[in-house]
Amino acid sequence: MNFLSDTTAPAHPDLIEAIAAANRDFAPSYGADPVSARVEAQLKAIFETDLKVLFAVSGTASNALALSVLCPSHGAILCHDEAHIHRDERGAPEFFTGGGKLIPLPGDHAKIGMDGLERALAEIPEGFVHTSPVRVLSLSNLSESGTAYTPSEVRERAGRVKDRPALVHMDGARFANALVTLGCSPAELTWKAGVNALCFGATKNGALGAEAVILFPSVMDRFEELQARQKRAGHMAPKMRFMAAQFEAWLRDDLWLDLARTANARAKTLADGFRCVDGAEVLHPVDGNEIFVRLDEAIAAKMRDAGAQFYQWPDGSARFVTSWCTTKAEIVATLAAI
Amino acid sequence: MNFLSDTTAPAHPDLIEAIAAANRDFAPSYGADPVSARVEAQLKAIFETDLKVLFAVSGTASNALALSVLCPSHGAILCHDEAHIHRDERGAPEFFTGGGKLIPLPGDHAKIGMDGLERALAEIPEGFVHTSPVRVLSLSNLSESGTAYTPSEVRERAGRVKDRPALVHMDGARFANALVTLGCSPAELTWKAGVNALCFGATKNGALGAEAVILFPSVMDRFEELQARQKRAGHMAPKMRFMAAQFEAWLRDDLWLDLARTANARAKTLADGFRCVDGAEVLHPVDGNEIFVRLDEAIAAKMRDAGAQFYQWPDGSARFVTSWCTTKAEIVATLAAI
Amino acid sequence: MNFLSDTTAPAHPDLIEAIAAANRDFAPSYGADPVSARVEAQLKAIFETDLKVLFAVSGTASNALALSVLCPSHGAILCHDEAHIHRDERGAPEFFTGGGKLIPLPGDHAKIGMDGLERALAEIPEGFVHTSPVRVLSLSNLSESGTAYTPSEVRERAGRVKDRPALVHMDGARFANALVTLGCSPAELTWKAGVNALCFGATKNGALGAEAVILFPSVMDRFEELQARQKRAGHMAPKMRFMAAQFEAWLRDDLWLDLARTANARAKTLADGFRCVDGAEVLHPVDGNEIFVRLDEAIAAKMRDAGAQFYQWPDGSARFVTSWCTTKAEIVATLAAI
């Protein structure tokens, strides 16, 4: 009953098999392999658009690489105060952009509120040489509180910054989880809503270690620079076919959506259970596979005794993360403990 | 008959199996897993010393990470003019060190010559605020020409810079290949000869994608900084166990040495064959799995017609790289073509 | 009647004369001149301690240089949300530190409040590899709202972060203005209160362009690195004697304190005048030479018509900055207009 993080979960067996299959024979290195090409084609179909893609081994890497081609070193990136890029990447965006500036914004449930966005835009002048101008808006979907921006919420925020001019980055470490809850298409949640670049994560949803940086047509001309930065950051893996192979299997036959649906369903059941318990308060909408719940210590202790593992969050709540391999039995056992 | 690079070769099946085995159940993320701990123990035994280790997905990453904790941003790194860190990493060392300076040195067969080293040390003053002082000496073993530094050659060069004070980095992307040819112990070729940090590569010798940065006791106090830099460079893979598992299988029962011996033996046979052919001139000692040979165009054409793939090197020679899975039959067929 | 900024004011004539005097004959370059040495001695006397000092041409430079030896590239700097280093230096701290992270904190009158400081310290873990740890606390004295931290306020904030461990930086672009209001000694306001490094500004208070970075004994061992960074940032002026000469004249016979006293007195008179006027609301304590006042548009218009120049601040208030050469007559004329 491990709810610590979806990064502690194993990979889906199909991806292991795909790696084994990709291991037959020689293949061009550094992303020039045929598997990588096939994944690009898959993604074009899924996102219903032309695009460019490359892979990285971690979400931190994919976020920082994407931001480094969207934001000049003397520009600023607006993000939520609790965003992973601001709180949990040890300054990776600052490092990759060459000293770009992150401006943390407020907003309920870890989603950037329109008020905070308006205030930041009012406070940060454009064309004033002393101040880093707004060049990127970064939205995390799922957010750090496990909540989802709807396509219209994305569009509203993206639309507000377009004329700065600023570009829109989406941290989609749990993009699949948001998508299946929202019930919209990948295109509707991204480029159609104003997103220029998506960091599309598979690692938390069944992969061994595979993240994709996707440039939509509006910024596709930056792909050569992105590759140069990928290389000099050490993220152009020599045997890239093994990362591509994970994506190919994960995207095939909607496996990625099925895995996210399972994880979300488990989270929903667990959250519903919490809502029936005195001494447990679910803090945010559960739009994906994460639950933040304020627990009486007695309840928390019972769950730990029953073998449930979860994190104490900085705000004092308990975080439960389900994954593609969380079983119904585990949820039942966890709830039975309380 | 693919001699393009050892990065185009498949991984050894044992490593795929090890990944599948590591995929059972949940495991702590970011390197806190038990497999990573076991690999550290293996490495301590192999190198006969205490040490600290972390993993990265590419040689460029491991070199740049290691250099970034050895060299301050205002220091200089001495390396051979043909070194991978200087020619083939798109400025990764400069990026990771925050603007450190690479000083390319001459030397036969891509090994830093003592003359060039002495001249550089004479020309670069110490304690002169205008000039980046020498803080690192980087040795590639195997070198970019496929030649090996002996332990005494390493010791001689390391000893020459110790009082700068400078530290010694070894780019061991093909460390195993050098080691089995030299017949010395891993300790003798590294820390006993004055090496402070080793980038120990598995990818070119049978892994899917796994490189280790090893800090020997003299610089082990920099490990915490190394981890911080690994994280902010996006190289702290969430499911690190899959990189560790590759190393565990690769190091077990001397598999890594066996694979290198096979690759080296194939290279030796091929080089011996070239040496018997008019119109083929082997340019450097073949100390590992790389051969650089100047070929008459007629001969090169025959080999290509026979299906042999190899790179044209910038100096006009042809480069042949053998790997753990190059077969005797492929060597025979290649030589038969000429 | 120019109240736009103290950077628009001329320099004090004594400093021009000092430059002319320093221009006689040859002198060693890059800070090895005798004037620079004499200024160091003056500063040791004024601050009643050993210290190391170097000069820079702007406050942005001196802040960023100081921060770059206090904060590692993977660390975080706590500052007020309105701090100059966060709002008005175009990402200079991020650039000079190699990607360090600024964490903006709240607090009335542009002074970091203890509540906000406590919350940040609670939220930012120590020893967690994913999060940039707190390594510097930066205090602006005067603050961006023209208010002063007292020695005990400095000590309280500095004491709170010492065990992180974090160092304390003071942005003293208007240090003299704070000092003469507080009536304490330079030592009491800095190293005795826990400040490790002071950026001591002269430009806004009578110099042509001269700022000093002062390292107190607790961090004096970083001076060699500071010089290296000064050089590679292009701030080691070849003819440094001309910057030193400004400081020498400015510090001689308490000229620097007299100039600050004059500027502060003018500000006080102006603020007192505003306080007697309906339609004018002084927003912050006037602890130095800056007044932020909310003005009815009618009043503002009258003042502009009378020839008074001042900035519209982002919060809607009007900022008036007095300088060493603001005259009583100008204050009278400005107030007479309303």
Add this chain to the structure above:
Amino acid sequence: MNFLSDTTAPAHPDLIEAIAAANRDFAPSYGADPVSARVEAQLKAIFETDLKVLFAVSGTASNALALSVLCPSHGAILCHDEAHIHRDERGAPEFFTGGGKLIPLPGDHAKIGMDGLERALAEIPEGFVHTSPVRVLSLSNLSESGTAYTPSEVRERAGRVKDRPALVHMDGARFANALVTLGCSPAELTWKAGVNALCFGATKNGALGAEAVILFPSVMDRFEELQARQKRAGHMAPKMRFMAAQFEAWLRDDLWLDLARTANARAKTLADGFRCVDGAEVLHPVDGNEIFVRLDEAIAAKMRDAGAQFYQWPDGSARFVTSWCTTKAEIVATLAAI
């Protein structure tokens, strides 16, 4: 008899007077002052073209700023192995470009030879993601050996790299000295010969501390980025008028050319003297105000005894630098000593 460096010389009195004159009254800060605007007009007339200009306090700053808008962080800069940007700026170009790579080239008398340039271009591939592509050619005029590139030599080298595509930077710390020897126009030696950006130095030739970064029309669209980088590097001096005032006086009535002619004439006399002496060998053409001469120790000792100060160069020669205020009497006395 100080021949150590032209940076140890005093400034020309006209520039001190200009500073005093600029000190009357208030003036807009950060380069928006009327003096700065007048200097831009002067420079347009002198260079017979439209251009954009900003000022910096040191040659290291102006070189690094210029290079940072010419070279992406993942590009390479070709320069002579002895270039100031490579040997004497503590890694400033690497720092400002965010990790750009300097490739040192050979060539007699510290001028890049066409052979070395051709070899570098042949060795450094274009469009190969692993290798930093050539994006800038940097020429020092005067070179570090005191020699000058003629307009046709500049044109030949610039023409060779234009199609990379690469831009041409000229380090003109002693541009005036080269110019008066060559007898060509400023335009002929720069943009007409293919130079895109010039670092135009006044400090070594009579200023207190004033360097100009000039963008010619081909790269004028990068001026906004240059200003942003000037600001975040701390080189946007608040009271910029004092730097501009130096340039205005220096450029007026060809003072800058007269000063350079004087310095060059002194150097010529001294070099001619050396050429008549046994035991003194002048090593390079004396195209400006620098002489490199191999001296018998007995001769060197006599000169030192007579009060002549000069540097021992790393190559074992003695460097004599004359300045605008070196007198004929000093030259006579120096030669008389031997």
